[in-house]
Amino acid sequence: MTQYGQVTPAIVAELSAIAGEKYVIIDKDKMEDYSHDAVTGEKYVGFPDVLVLPGSAAEIAAIVKLANRERLPIIPRGAGTGYACAAVAFGGGIMVSTERLDRILEIDEANLLMVLEPGVRTSEVQKAAHDKGYLYAGEPSSGDSSFIGGNVATNAGGIKAVKYGTTRQQVLGIELVTAEGDIVTLGGKVRKDATGYSLAQLVIGSEGTLGIITKIYIKIIPRPQKVMDLLAVFPNVEASIAIVAKILQAGILPVSVEFMDNKGIRCCESYLNEKLPHSDTGNYIIVSIEGDSEEALEDQCVEIDELCSANGASFVLVADPVKIWKARKSFGEANRARSLIFSAEDIVVPVAAIAGMVKKLTELGERYQLTIHCVAHAADGNVHADILKEDVPMEEWEQKLPLLQAEIYEFVYSIGGKLSGEHGIGYKRLELMEKFTNPVELKMMRAVKKALDPNNIMNPGKIFRVN
Amino acid sequence: MTQYGQVTPAIVAELSAIAGEKYVIIDKDKMEDYSHDAVTGEKYVGFPDVLVLPGSAAEIAAIVKLANRERLPIIPRGAGTGYACAAVAFGGGIMVSTERLDRILEIDEANLLMVLEPGVRTSEVQKAAHDKGYLYAGEPSSGDSSFIGGNVATNAGGIKAVKYGTTRQQVLGIELVTAEGDIVTLGGKVRKDATGYSLAQLVIGSEGTLGIITKIYIKIIPRPQKVMDLLAVFPNVEASIAIVAKILQAGILPVSVEFMDNKGIRCCESYLNEKLPHSDTGNYIIVSIEGDSEEALEDQCVEIDELCSANGASFVLVADPVKIWKARKSFGEANRARSLIFSAEDIVVPVAAIAGMVKKLTELGERYQLTIHCVAHAADGNVHADILKEDVPMEEWEQKLPLLQAEIYEFVYSIGGKLSGEHGIGYKRLELMEKFTNPVELKMMRAVKKALDPNNIMNPGKIFRVN
Numbered sequence: 052m053t054q055y056g057q058v059t060p061a062i063v064a065e066l067s068a069i070a071g072e073k074y075v076i077i078d079k080d081k082m083e084d085y086s087h088d089a090v091t092g093e094k095y096v097g098f099p100d101v102l103v104l105p106g107s108a109a110e111i112a113a114i115v116k117l118a119n120r121e122r123l124p125i126i127p128r129g130a131g132t133g134y135a136c137a138a139v140a141f142g143g144g145i146m147v148s149t150e151r152l153d154r155i156l157e158i159d160e161a162n163l164l165m166v167l168e169p170g171v172r173t174s175e176v177q178k179a180a181h182d183k184g185y186l187y188a189g190e191p192s193s194g195d196s197s198f199i200g201g202n203v204a205t206n207a208g209g210i211k212a213v214k215y216g217t218t219r220q221q222v223l224g225i226e227l228v229t230a231e232g233d234i235v236t237l238g239g240k241v242r243k244d245a246t247g248y249s250l251a252q253l254v255i256g257s258e259g260t261l262g263i264i265t266k267i268y269i270k271i272i273p274r275p276q277k278v279m280d281l282l283a284v285f286p287n288v289e290a291s292i293a294i295v296a297k298i299l300q301a302g303i304l305p306v307s308v309e310f311m312d313n314k315g316i317r318c319c320e321s322y323l324n325e326k327l328p329h330s331d332t333g334n335y336i337i338v339s340i341e342g343d344s345e346e347a348l349e350d351q352c353v354e355i356d357e358l359c360s361a362n363g364a365s366f367v368l369v370a371d372p373v374k375i376w377k378a379r380k381s382f383g384e385a386n387r388a389r390s391l392i393f394s395a396e397d398i399v400v401p402v403a404a405i406a407g408m409v410k411k412l413t414e415l416g417e418r419y420q421l422t423i424h425c426v427a428h429a430a431d432g433n434v435h436a437d438i439l440k441e442d443v444p445m446e447e448w449e450q451k452l453p454l455l456q457a458e459i460y461e462f463v464y465s466i467g468g469k470l471s472g473e474h475g476i477g478y479k480r481l482e483l484m485e486k487f488t489n490p491v492e493l494k495m496m497r498a499v500k501k502a503l504d505p506n507n508i509m510n511p512g513k514i515f516r517v518n
Numbered sequence: 519m520t521q522y523g524q525v526t527p528a529i530v531a532e533l534s535a536i537a538g539e540k541y542v543i544i545d546k547d548k549m550e551d552y553s554h555d556a557v558t559g560e561k562y563v564g565f566p567d568v569l570v571l572p573g574s575a576a577e578i579a580a581i582v583k584l585a586n587r588e589r590l591p592i593i594p595r596g597a598g599t600g601y602a603c604a605a606v607a608f609g610g611g612i613m614v615s616t617e618r619l620d621r622i623l624e625i626d627e628a629n630l631l632m633v634l635e636p637g638v639r640t641s642e643v644q645k646a647a648h649d650k651g652y653l654y655a656g657e658p659s660s661g662d663s664s665f666i667g668g669n670v671a672t673n674a675g676g677i678k679a680v681k682y683g684t685t686r687q688q689v690l691g692i693e694l695v696t697a698e699g700d701i702v703t704l705g706g707k708v709r710k711d712a713t714g715y716s717l718a719q720l721v722i723g724s725e726g727t728l729g730i731i732t733k734i735y736i737k738i739i740p741r742p743q744k745v746m747d748l749l750a751v752f753p754n755v756e757a758s759i760a761i762v763a764k765i766l767q768a769g770i771l772p773v774s775v776e777f778m779d780n781k782g783i784r785c786c787e788s789y790l791n792e793k794l795p796h797s798d799t800g801n802y803i804i805v806s807i808e809g810d811s812e813e814a815l816e817d818q819c820v821e822i823d824e825l826c827s828a829n830g831a832s833f834v835l836v837a838d839p840v841k842i843w844k845a846r847k848s849f850g851e852a853n854r855a856r857s858l859i860f861s862a863e864d865i866v867v868p869v870a871a872i873a874g875m876v877k878k879l880t881e882l883g884e885r886y887q888l889t890i891h892c893v894a895h896a897a898d899g900n901v902h903a904d905i906l907k908e909d910v911p912m913e914e915w916e917q918k919l920p921l922l923q924a925e926i927y928e929f930v931y932s933i934g935g936k937l938s939g940e941h942g943i944g945y946k947r948l949e950l951m952e953k954f955t956n957p958v959e960l961k962m963m964r965a966v967k968k969a970l971d972p973n974n975i976m977n978p979g980k981i982f983r984v985n
Contacts, residue, residue: 161763161870206712217710219719220687235958240868243684243898243939245673245723247951247981248963252686252719256712273769296628302740302810343769347814401707403628431710472710484714491702495970496715502969503962514714 052518053507056121058100058143066103066145069113074104074151085146088133089193089383090479092392099126099140104148108226108234108265111147115263116232118145118508125509127259129169129201132193134395135477137205137258137513147263149200155179156266162240164223167267169200173207176269185271188215191473192380200264206256208473210307210339210379213430217473219255226266227254230504239268253499258475259510261503275341278306279348282370283359284333288312288413290363291334292406295429297358298338303351307339308430309379312409315424315437319378322385327378329366336364336429337375382426382435390422390439394452398463399472402432411462412436419455433472460487476514484515519985520974523588525567525610533570533612536580541571541618552613555600556660556850557946559859564606566593566613573618575693575701575732582730583699585612585975592976594726596636596668599660601862602944604672604725604980614730616667622646623733629707631690634734636667640674643736652738655682658940659847667731673723675940677774677806677846680897684940686722693733694721697971706735720966725942726977728970742808745773746815749837750826751800755779755880757830758801759873762896764825765805770818774806775897776846779876782891782904786845789852794845796833803831803896804842849893849902857889857906861919865930866939869899878929879903886922900939927954943981951982 067075076082079098087096105111118125124144131138140146152168158179159166165187167176173194180187191197191209201207203225208217215221224238237251238244254261285291295308311319312334320327336359340351356367386393400408409425412434416423422439438455440448460470464487470476476484485493497517501507507517534542543549546565554563572578585592591611598605607613619635625646626633632654634643640661647654658664658676668674670692675684682688691705704718705711721728752758762775778786779801787794803826807818823834853860867875876892879901883890889906905922907915927937931954937943943951952960964984968974974984 159870160767162868163763163766206716208710208712212710216687217712219716220683229958229962233958235956235962237959239936240934241866241899241936241939242869243675243679243866243895243900244936245675245684245864245938245940245942246866246936247943247955247959248724248966249673249686249719249722250959250962250966252716253966255716257715272771273767275769296630299630300627300740302742304739397712399708399710399713401629402709403626428710432708433710467707469706469708469711469713471712472708473712475712476714488714489702491696491700492704492714492717495696495702495717498969499715499717499720499966502965 053511054122055144056123058123058145062121063101065117066101066114070103070105070110074106076102085128085131085148086139088131088136088139090134090136091387095136095139095479097139097141099146100143102146102148104151106151108228111228111263111265112232112234114145114147115228115230119232119506122506123508124511127204127263127510129198129204130196132197133201133205133477134397134474135479137475137477137510139478141478141512149198149263152265158183163271164240165269165271167199167269169198169264169267171199173197173199173202180271181274184274186274187221187269187271189218189221199267203255203264203267204257204259205475206473208428208431208433210309210428212428213308214304214306219252221269222251222255222267223270224268225251225254225264227262228265229262230509258477258513260500260513262509276343277345277348278339278341279352280370280372280375281338281352281355282328282368282375283336283338283364284329284366285336285364286332288334288409289406291336292409292429294336294359294362296403297362298355299430301354301358303340303354305338305340307337309337310427310429311335311379312425315382315426318389318424319381319385322388323378323381328368333365337370337379379426386424386437386439390441392440392448394438395474396436396438396459397471397474398434398436398459398468400432400434400463400466400468402430404466404468405429405432405434407466408434412459415455415458419451421451421455431472456483478513481513481515520978521589522611523590525590525612529588530568532584533568533581537570537572537577541573543569552595552598552615553606555598555603555606557601557603558854562603562606562946564608566607567610569613569615571615571618575695578614578695578730578732579699579701581612581614582695582697586699586973589973590975591978594671594730594977596665596671597639597663599664600668600672600944601864601941603946604942604944604977606945608945608979616665616730619732625650630738631707632736632738634666634736636665636731636734638666640664640666640669647738648741651741653741654688654736654738656685656688666734670722670731670734671724671726672942673940675895675898675900677776677895679895680775681771681773686719688736689718689722689734690737691735692718692721692731694729695732696729697976723942725944725980727967727980729976743810744812744815745806745808746819747837747839747842748805748819748822749795749835749842750803750805750831751796751833752803752831753799755801755876756873758803759876759896761803761826761829763870764829765822766897768821768825770807770821772805772807774804776804777894777896778802778846779892782849782893785856785891786848786852789855790845790848795835800832804837804846846893853891853904853906857908859907859915861905862941863903863905863926864938864941865901865903865935867899867901867930867933867935869897871933871935872896872899872901874933875901879926882922882925886918888918888922898939923950945980948980948982
């Protein structure tokens with residue numbers, strides 16, 4: 052086990068000298084908002100010894116150098132919208148928030164890219180691109196509140212990954228304060244790069260364990276002119292999932308293909324207090340398509356309609372985009388309202404295995420007598436299964452959940468799936484990560500971590516234990 | 519400096535026991551084809567002590583374990599079509615060819631992916647996908663002869679990267695024999711993954727320095743039905759390059775946007791002994807567009823024609839695809855025919871900086887009195903500048919070339935560019951890599967290399983020196 056130092060008054064004074072006294076917080080009451088992310092439950096709450104809100108990469112570098120000298124854990128923090136407790140402090144240390152690095156530095160139209168600081172909200176990035184006629188294609192469901200830096204640090208996915216890929220595919224480069232406190236630019240304004248190892252790709256998705264991202268270069272593309280959302284309602288899960296491959300194989304590349312199971316739909320309906328179409332028995336497939344002409348969209352629309360109808364859909368409707376996306380995006384909140392304690396699983400499996408996965412989850416839910424609601428980024432094979440505690444006594448919940456998860460992931464790994472499609476591992480899934488990851492792969496990850504963070508100060512105890 | 523062992527007769531016997539006697543070669547005459555890649559010149563020729571053609575990942579793993587035990591360099595070898603001498607042995611050791619791992623293992627239509635061994639030729643991968651109605655979007659110009667394993671190891675780019683990205687974006691997973699001789703699968707059939715560090719992305723483009731790729735999972739997509747190639751001829755370089763941003767900003771996403779300068783066109787013309795259109799003074803922009811309907815393509819065609827004509831093109835023609843791509847793809851061969859010794863630079867700069875880059879190359883060519891021919895993957899910012907030796911005396915060439923390269927890359931790095939867009943660093947660009955890479959970035963790469971290959975046996979002396 053790494054031995055860490057203590058955050059003494061002298062260290063706090065030194066941090067104040069680096070970042071300014073008003074940006075160094077040790078009062079626990081003022082750290083409340085920083086003590087958790089979107090995961091609920093007492094065991095997922097933790098406080099750093101000190102919270103610092105630096106104003107520049109240079110200040111962050113100075114803090115990281117200090118942390119190395121004194122062997123203090125650094126916990127990088129974005130907007131705290133994660134689902135894996137990656138940005139929560141569980142062993143004290145210095146939390147470094149990127150919230151003051153909140154500028155859009157450049158919209159470079161000639162090179163079709165933007166340069167951002169990490170604390171810009173994802174929705175602001177989208178809006179800034181949109182206002183100039185462009186699209187930033189990253190769109191995690193938490194985009195209204197998440198920071199772009201957090202999106203990069205976790206390789207956020209979201210509802211447009213089918214067509215555009217995850218955050219990883221949007222990023223051309225990053226500026227990083229390394230775990231040793233150096234500032235380096237990896238990648239940049241170039242669109243291709245075969246100049247040595249792709250360290251940017253390594254850092255993307257490393258959840259703050261390899262450094263703190265202080266600048267981001269992302270791609271933008273001319274904004275598609277037209278968008279259309281279709282809702283296909285299926286009486287059973289298998290038929291709804293089976294349609295996904297048929298749409299893709301027909302050569303249609305939608306922006307989004309989302310699945311919601313009937314229990315999930317009803318839960319959202321009750322949370323929003325709004326009637327959703329055919330919610331009595333239906334399972335939803337929401338398909339968004341986009342293009343530059345009404346005609347092209349309509350042709351695709353007709354083709355999707357015919358495919359769905361021929362393959363078991365009870366209804367296919369042009370959806371009210373505001374209403375349907377509000378419903379889809381309320382899934383997490385709706386489950387939280389039903390049960391403050393719940394476990395949001397982020398299973399990813401080969402696309403064709405989703406129906407079997409959802410069936411397995413249904414069986415397991417019944418056997419364990421726990422409510423499980425499912426939605427899926429269906430064309431990515433990414434199933435969000437929210438397991439609700441509801442009124443199950445805490446002791447029973449704490450006993451049942453790990454057993455259920457073990458069965459879920461035994462199955463997931465047996466069909467070539469993985470623990471997380473987009474939420475990451477963080478603190479919450481660390482035990483599962485160590486249990487299910489191939490030992491050789493885990494050994495390689497640990498070796499890389501030790502090589503780049505020799506003092507193990509950068510977000511320690513996240514993803515895997517080093518020792 | 520790493521101290522390496524010797525390949526003794528006992529080692530050769532042990533290799534024969536692993537791979538079979540007929541697949542272990544020590545006769546230099548039989549190694550001729552393995553002693554170089556596409557780079558010409560005596561100093562880029564080198565022989566291993568022994569060449570092994572193993573038949574499985576297990577055999578490769580056994581060879582790598584032996585190499586660790588005896589401290590022997592391993593040089594992984596694909597088809598030898600590289601432009602950086604990454605797969606050439608310069609300090610003896612064991613060359614491991616993947617040519618016998620040449621099976622297409624699976625075309626998984628339900629999951630829209632293929633599973634391949636590394637020794638399958640890129641063109642065979644493309645053909646197998648095509649025959650089933652799909653497209654494998656990786657298309658390096660050397661695809662007829664390159665191996666898919668080499669494409670992954672070098673993150674090959676090519677002419678379709680504008681729309682589909684480089685090889686990195688096609689790969690869902692790899693099986694790797696690690697530098698320590700373990701076999702591990704990184705990624706796989708899942709389309710999204712946030713389960714710890716993306717080691718697959720780290721290994722892609724690492725040019726055989728982190729392990730030997732023994733299996734590859736790649737994406738396929740439904741094949742676009744229609745393709746059309748346009749040739750726009752411009753009287754000057756600036757106007758031809760300026761059109762690229764205008765096409766992209768108009769919301770057209772071509773499959774390819776290629777630039778050829780007039781000297782390059784004439785060189786290809788003379789090599790092919792074929793008249794190319796308007797080759798007297800023209801600079802070419804070749805634009806390929808694809809889609810599912812003739813109408814959609816024609817609309818784009820008209821738009822591109824109008825854009826080009828309004829922005830200085832002398833002529834815009836629908837090109838004969840066979841003829842125009844034969845010309846474009848003959849660029850390297852044409853230069854080789856003109857001058858057996860030439861240096862193929864693989865500069866990458868921000869897209870908007872290409873015109874300035876080509877202008878700078880023209881100036882430098884005149885000042886150094888060396889012929890430089892340019893083509894570019896224009897929408898990627900990737901400029902292939904072939905510097906020809908022609909009849910310059912060898913001594914003068916060897917003296918001039920590094921000075922010219924130093925000036926080229928001083929300029930490239932001053933405008934945010936990099937040493938290689940798609941050819942990689944290998945052995946050929948190692949000195950430039952160490953000179954121009956940010957020391958922090960280089961230190962991080964070295965740390966990763968040491969962590970994953972502690973004995974420095976895996977393709978040592980490529981990309982950078984460890985010691």
